[in-house]
Amino acid sequence: MRERRSWFLWLVGFLGLISLYGAFLFAPRAKWPGPAGTQLGEVQRIFYFHVPIAWVMFFAFFLAFIFSVLYLVQRKRVWDVWAVASVEVGVLFSVLAMITGSLWAKPAWGVYWTWDPRLTTILILFLMYVGYLIFRGFVEEESQQARLGAVISILAFANVPLTYISVRLWRSLHPVVFFQNSGEKVAISPPMLTTLLVSILFFTLFTLALIRFRARVEMLERTLLDLGGEA
Protein backbone atom coordinates (compact mmCIF):
# COMPACT_ATOMS: atom_id res chain seq x y z
CA MET A 1 0.00 0.00 0.00
CA ARG A 2 2.80 2.36 1.06
CA GLU A 3 4.77 1.41 -2.06
CA ARG A 4 1.79 2.19 -4.29
CA ARG A 5 1.39 5.60 -2.62
CA SER A 6 5.04 6.42 -3.14
CA TRP A 7 4.75 5.48 -6.83
CA PHE A 8 1.76 7.76 -7.12
CA LEU A 9 3.65 10.67 -5.54
CA TRP A 10 6.62 10.07 -7.86
CA LEU A 11 4.24 10.13 -10.82
CA VAL A 12 2.71 13.41 -9.64
CA GLY A 13 6.18 14.94 -9.17
CA PHE A 14 7.28 13.76 -12.60
CA LEU A 15 4.16 15.18 -14.24
CA GLY A 16 4.76 18.48 -12.39
CA LEU A 17 8.25 18.75 -13.88
CA ILE A 18 6.96 17.85 -17.36
CA SER A 19 4.27 20.55 -17.02
CA LEU A 20 6.87 23.16 -16.10
CA TYR A 21 9.07 22.09 -19.01
CA GLY A 22 6.08 22.25 -21.35
CA ALA A 23 4.89 25.64 -20.09
CA PHE A 24 8.27 27.37 -20.33
CA LEU A 25 10.23 25.53 -23.03
CA PHE A 26 8.16 23.15 -25.14
CA ALA A 27 5.08 25.25 -25.91
CA PRO A 28 5.67 28.14 -28.30
CA ARG A 29 4.64 31.66 -27.35
CA ALA A 30 1.11 32.12 -28.64
CA LYS A 31 0.14 35.17 -30.67
CA TRP A 32 -2.80 36.17 -28.56
CA PRO A 33 -4.19 39.70 -28.65
CA GLY A 34 -3.25 42.13 -25.88
CA PRO A 35 -4.67 45.60 -25.19
CA ALA A 36 -5.01 48.19 -27.98
CA GLY A 37 -4.05 45.92 -30.88
CA THR A 38 -0.81 44.68 -29.27
CA GLN A 39 0.13 41.05 -28.66
CA LEU A 40 0.46 39.32 -25.33
CA GLY A 41 4.05 38.46 -24.51
CA GLU A 42 5.44 35.79 -22.21
CA VAL A 43 2.66 36.45 -19.72
CA GLN A 44 0.49 34.23 -21.92
CA ARG A 45 2.28 31.26 -20.30
CA ILE A 46 0.23 31.83 -17.12
CA PHE A 47 -2.47 30.04 -19.09
CA TYR A 48 -0.75 26.63 -18.63
CA PHE A 49 -1.31 26.74 -14.89
CA HIS A 50 -4.30 29.08 -14.59
CA VAL A 51 -6.62 26.88 -16.67
CA PRO A 52 -5.70 23.62 -14.85
CA ILE A 53 -6.10 25.36 -11.48
CA ALA A 54 -9.57 26.56 -12.47
CA TRP A 55 -10.36 23.02 -13.65
CA VAL A 56 -9.27 21.39 -10.36
CA MET A 57 -11.29 23.98 -8.45
CA PHE A 58 -14.42 22.78 -10.30
CA PHE A 59 -13.30 19.17 -9.80
CA ALA A 60 -12.84 19.61 -6.02
CA PHE A 61 -16.29 21.22 -5.70
CA PHE A 62 -17.78 18.42 -7.78
CA LEU A 63 -16.22 15.86 -5.41
CA ALA A 64 -17.59 17.82 -2.44
CA PHE A 65 -21.05 17.67 -4.05
CA ILE A 66 -20.80 13.87 -4.51
CA PHE A 67 -19.54 13.33 -0.94
CA SER A 68 -22.30 15.58 0.44
CA VAL A 69 -24.99 13.60 -1.39
CA LEU A 70 -23.42 10.36 -0.11
CA TYR A 71 -23.44 11.76 3.43
CA LEU A 72 -27.12 12.69 3.25
CA VAL A 73 -27.97 9.21 1.91
CA GLN A 74 -25.77 7.09 4.19
CA ARG A 75 -25.05 9.43 7.16
CA LYS A 76 -21.50 8.12 7.45
CA ARG A 77 -18.84 10.39 8.98
CA VAL A 78 -16.28 9.47 6.32
CA TRP A 79 -18.29 11.22 3.55
CA ASP A 80 -18.49 14.43 5.57
CA VAL A 81 -14.75 14.28 6.21
CA TRP A 82 -14.06 13.93 2.47
CA ALA A 83 -16.55 16.72 1.67
CA VAL A 84 -14.83 19.16 4.07
CA ALA A 85 -11.43 18.22 2.64
CA SER A 86 -12.66 18.74 -0.95
CA VAL A 87 -14.25 22.11 -0.17
CA GLU A 88 -11.15 23.41 1.59
CA VAL A 89 -8.88 22.37 -1.29
CA GLY A 90 -11.41 23.82 -3.78
CA VAL A 91 -11.40 27.15 -1.92
CA LEU A 92 -7.60 27.20 -2.01
CA PHE A 93 -7.63 26.63 -5.78
CA SER A 94 -10.34 29.26 -6.31
CA VAL A 95 -8.10 31.83 -4.57
CA LEU A 96 -5.16 30.77 -6.75
CA ALA A 97 -7.34 30.88 -9.90
CA MET A 98 -8.49 34.44 -9.08
CA ILE A 99 -4.97 35.69 -8.31
CA THR A 100 -3.38 34.13 -11.42
CA GLY A 101 -6.34 35.36 -13.48
CA SER A 102 -5.82 38.91 -12.19
CA LEU A 103 -2.11 38.72 -13.03
CA TRP A 104 -3.13 37.74 -16.56
CA ALA A 105 -5.87 40.38 -16.77
CA LYS A 106 -3.60 43.33 -16.00
CA PRO A 107 -1.38 43.01 -19.10
CA ALA A 108 -4.21 41.59 -21.25
CA TRP A 109 -7.08 43.93 -20.34
CA GLY A 110 -5.28 46.75 -18.53
CA VAL A 111 -6.97 46.06 -15.15
CA TYR A 112 -6.52 43.48 -12.40
CA TRP A 113 -10.23 43.06 -11.91
CA THR A 114 -13.38 43.77 -13.88
CA TRP A 115 -16.97 42.71 -13.25
CA ASP A 116 -16.88 40.29 -16.16
CA PRO A 117 -19.42 37.40 -15.96
CA ARG A 118 -16.70 34.75 -15.42
CA LEU A 119 -14.88 36.76 -12.76
CA THR A 120 -18.09 37.67 -10.97
CA THR A 121 -19.47 34.12 -10.93
CA ILE A 122 -16.15 32.71 -9.70
CA LEU A 123 -16.11 35.28 -6.87
CA ILE A 124 -19.67 34.28 -5.89
CA LEU A 125 -18.62 30.62 -6.02
CA PHE A 126 -15.66 31.33 -3.77
CA LEU A 127 -17.83 33.25 -1.25
CA MET A 128 -20.40 30.44 -1.17
CA TYR A 129 -17.81 27.82 -0.27
CA VAL A 130 -16.13 30.13 2.25
CA GLY A 131 -19.65 30.43 3.72
CA TYR A 132 -19.75 26.61 3.89
CA LEU A 133 -16.58 26.58 6.00
CA ILE A 134 -17.75 29.46 8.23
CA PHE A 135 -21.29 28.14 8.82
CA ARG A 136 -19.96 24.75 9.87
CA GLY A 137 -18.12 26.49 12.68
CA PHE A 138 -21.41 27.88 14.08
CA VAL A 139 -22.78 24.41 14.84
CA GLU A 140 -21.42 22.38 17.74
CA GLU A 141 -22.99 18.98 17.22
CA GLU A 142 -21.13 16.91 14.61
CA SER A 143 -24.09 15.33 12.78
CA GLN A 144 -25.91 18.68 12.57
CA GLN A 145 -22.73 20.29 11.30
CA ALA A 146 -22.36 17.60 8.66
CA ARG A 147 -26.02 17.87 7.59
CA LEU A 148 -25.85 21.66 7.29
CA GLY A 149 -22.55 21.39 5.40
CA ALA A 150 -23.96 18.84 2.98
CA VAL A 151 -26.99 21.03 2.19
CA ILE A 152 -24.84 24.15 1.64
CA SER A 153 -22.40 22.20 -0.50
CA ILE A 154 -25.18 20.84 -2.71
CA LEU A 155 -26.77 24.31 -3.08
CA ALA A 156 -23.40 25.97 -3.79
CA PHE A 157 -22.63 23.42 -6.48
CA ALA A 158 -25.47 24.86 -8.58
CA ASN A 159 -23.16 27.81 -9.24
CA VAL A 160 -20.38 25.58 -10.68
CA PRO A 161 -21.97 24.91 -14.11
CA LEU A 162 -23.14 28.54 -14.20
CA THR A 163 -19.56 29.73 -13.66
CA TYR A 164 -18.33 27.40 -16.40
CA ILE A 165 -20.90 28.46 -19.01
CA SER A 166 -20.96 32.16 -17.98
CA VAL A 167 -18.60 33.10 -20.85
CA ARG A 168 -21.05 31.51 -23.27
CA LEU A 169 -24.23 32.88 -21.68
CA TRP A 170 -23.17 36.52 -21.44
CA ARG A 171 -20.79 38.81 -23.30
CA SER A 172 -17.42 38.17 -21.71
CA LEU A 173 -13.82 39.27 -22.14
CA HIS A 174 -12.61 35.98 -20.71
CA PRO A 175 -10.96 33.73 -23.35
CA VAL A 176 -12.71 30.46 -24.26
CA VAL A 177 -10.28 27.54 -24.53
CA PHE A 178 -12.50 24.50 -25.09
CA PHE A 179 -15.66 24.19 -27.25
CA GLN A 180 -15.14 27.60 -28.84
CA ASN A 181 -18.58 28.37 -30.22
CA SER A 182 -18.85 31.69 -28.37
CA GLY A 183 -16.85 34.17 -26.29
CA GLU A 184 -13.29 35.40 -26.91
CA LYS A 185 -11.74 32.60 -28.97
CA VAL A 186 -8.02 31.86 -28.67
CA ALA A 187 -5.84 29.87 -31.07
CA ILE A 188 -4.16 26.79 -29.59
CA SER A 189 -1.47 24.88 -31.47
CA PRO A 190 -0.92 21.10 -30.84
CA PRO A 191 2.17 21.65 -28.57
CA MET A 192 0.16 24.16 -26.54
CA LEU A 193 -2.73 21.72 -26.20
CA THR A 194 -0.38 18.88 -25.19
CA THR A 195 1.22 21.07 -22.51
CA LEU A 196 -2.18 22.14 -21.23
CA LEU A 197 -3.47 18.55 -21.04
CA VAL A 198 -0.35 17.32 -19.19
CA SER A 199 -0.72 20.21 -16.76
CA ILE A 200 -4.41 19.39 -16.24
CA LEU A 201 -3.48 15.74 -15.53
CA PHE A 202 -0.77 16.84 -13.08
CA PHE A 203 -3.08 19.18 -11.17
CA THR A 204 -5.89 16.60 -11.08
CA LEU A 205 -3.65 13.95 -9.50
CA PHE A 206 -2.06 16.53 -7.21
CA THR A 207 -5.52 17.66 -6.05
CA LEU A 208 -6.56 14.08 -5.29
CA ALA A 209 -3.41 13.64 -3.19
CA LEU A 210 -4.02 16.95 -1.40
CA ILE A 211 -7.68 16.12 -0.64
CA ARG A 212 -6.63 12.71 0.68
CA PHE A 213 -4.01 14.31 2.92
CA ARG A 214 -6.51 16.90 4.22
CA ALA A 215 -9.09 14.15 4.85
CA ARG A 216 -6.51 12.21 6.86
CA VAL A 217 -5.90 15.23 9.09
CA GLU A 218 -9.65 15.83 9.51
CA MET A 219 -10.31 12.18 10.39
CA LEU A 220 -7.51 12.16 12.95
CA GLU A 221 -8.87 15.36 14.55
CA ARG A 222 -12.33 13.85 14.92
CA THR A 223 -10.97 10.56 16.25
CA LEU A 224 -9.01 12.49 18.86
CA LEU A 225 -12.12 14.42 19.88
CA ASP A 226 -13.95 11.09 20.27
CA LEU A 227 -11.15 9.86 22.53
CA GLY A 228 -11.34 13.00 24.63
CA GLY A 229 -8.25 14.73 23.28
CA GLU A 230 -7.97 18.34 22.11
CA ALA A 231 -7.88 18.38 18.31
Place this chain on the structure above:
Amino acid sequence: MKDLVYLFAAYSVIWIGLFVYFLQLHTRLNALSRQVEELAETQHRGGES
Protein backbone atom coordinates in the same frame (compact mmCIF):
# COMPACT_ATOMS: atom_id res chain seq x y z
CA MET B 1 10.15 42.75 -19.17
CA LYS B 2 6.98 43.73 -17.32
CA ASP B 3 5.38 40.62 -18.83
CA LEU B 4 7.96 38.46 -17.09
CA VAL B 5 7.18 40.09 -13.76
CA TYR B 6 3.51 39.07 -14.05
CA LEU B 7 4.51 35.58 -15.16
CA PHE B 8 6.96 35.21 -12.27
CA ALA B 9 4.40 36.57 -9.79
CA ALA B 10 1.71 34.13 -10.98
CA TYR B 11 3.92 31.05 -10.75
CA SER B 12 5.32 32.18 -7.38
CA VAL B 13 1.83 32.67 -5.95
CA ILE B 14 0.82 29.16 -7.06
CA TRP B 15 3.83 27.35 -5.63
CA ILE B 16 4.10 29.43 -2.45
CA GLY B 17 0.34 29.06 -1.84
CA LEU B 18 0.44 25.28 -2.28
CA PHE B 19 3.62 24.95 -0.23
CA VAL B 20 2.22 26.98 2.70
CA TYR B 21 -1.00 24.95 2.69
CA PHE B 22 0.91 21.67 2.56
CA LEU B 23 3.22 22.79 5.37
CA GLN B 24 0.26 23.82 7.52
CA LEU B 25 -1.37 20.40 7.00
CA HIS B 26 1.89 18.64 7.75
CA THR B 27 2.34 20.58 11.02
CA ARG B 28 -1.24 19.78 12.06
CA LEU B 29 -0.76 16.11 11.24
CA ASN B 30 2.44 15.95 13.31
CA ALA B 31 0.76 17.62 16.29
CA LEU B 32 -2.22 15.25 16.03
CA SER B 33 0.00 12.18 15.76
CA ARG B 34 1.84 13.30 18.90
CA GLN B 35 -1.46 13.67 20.75
CA VAL B 36 -2.57 10.21 19.65
CA GLU B 37 0.69 8.73 20.95
CA GLU B 38 0.32 10.55 24.27
CA LEU B 39 -3.28 9.42 24.61
CA ALA B 40 -2.35 5.83 23.80
CA GLU B 41 0.46 5.96 26.37
CA THR B 42 -1.88 7.37 29.03
CA GLN B 43 -4.43 4.65 28.33
CA HIS B 44 -1.70 2.01 28.41
CA ARG B 45 -0.49 3.28 31.80
CA GLY B 46 -4.08 3.41 33.05
CA GLY B 47 -4.57 -0.20 32.02
CA GLU B 48 -1.44 -1.32 33.85
CA SER B 49 -2.31 0.30 37.20
